[in-house]
Amino acid sequence: MIIILSLHSICTVQAHSTAYLLGACRPRTVLIDEIQFKRPVEVGDLLRFRSWVLSAKATPKVEEPDRALVHVQVQAAVTKPEALESYETNTFNFLFAIKRRKVVPDGDEYLPMPTMLPGNEEEALQMCLFYGPESRERWGESEFNDQESVR
Numbered sequence: 001m002i003i004i005l006s007l008h009s010i011c012t013v014q015a016h017s018t019a020y021l022l023g024a025c026r027p028r029t030v031l032i033d034e035i036q037f038k039r040p041v042e043v044g045d046l047l048r049f050r051s052w053v054l055s056a057k058a059t060p061k062v063e064e065p066d067r068a069l070v071h072v073q074v075q076a077a078v079t080k081p082e083a084l085e086s087y088e089t090n091t092f093n094f095l096f097a098i099k100r101r102k103v104v105p106d107g108d109e110y111l112p113m114p115t116m117l118p119g120n121e122e123e124a125l126q127m128c129l130f131y132g133p134e135s136r137e138r139w140g141e142s143e144f145n146d147q148e149s150v151r
Contacts (some may be wrong), residue, residue: 007041007076007090010049015072015094018051022070022114023098030069033093041089045078048086054093054127056113058100068113070096073126093130 012032019027041047055071076090100110118124 007047008035008092010047011074011076011090011092012094014049014051014074015092016096018053018072018074019070019094019096019098022053022056023068023096024101025099027070027096027098029094030097031095033095036091037089038091039078039087039089041076041078046081047089048077048079050075050077052119052123053116054123054130056116058110058113059097066100066102066110068098068100070098071130072096 012029016027016029051072051074053070054073055069057069058065059067059069061067072094074092074094075088076092077086077088079086100113103109103111116127118127
């Protein structure tokens with residue numbers, strides 16, 4: 001159990017840092033999705049972490065025009081240099097709220113959120129899982145798959 005908590009903590013920091021870099025302000029955690037264990041992590045394994053933003057969007061709520069939601073996915077992989085192999089062990093999904101920047105400091109307009117495009121086929125498939133036609137069946141009604149997600 002100690003290994004799982006440590007792995008989760010490292011992924012949380014990785015996701016938080018990714019959202020922080022995108023939003024240029026401290027993100028607030030809104031949702032941590034279920035953790036998918038694909039393969040075991042043994043004590044002493046060398047771990048590698050990758051994170052990317054799947055979605056960044058302004059909230060559709062009128063009462064919160066300054067808020068945006070950022071969906072970050074973190075992948076943990078075990079690397080075994082002696083065996084020349086690396087494989088994915090876990091996938092973590094996080095949803096963060098960030099404050100949007102204003103166009104003019106005293107104005108009412110906010111800068112648009114950047115459009116997130118997948119960097120490779122793997123990221124495109126992950127975006128389809130969360131925001132594609134079958135996402136509501138998998139995730140139900142949540143902020144992850146709000147109708148405003150796909151832009």
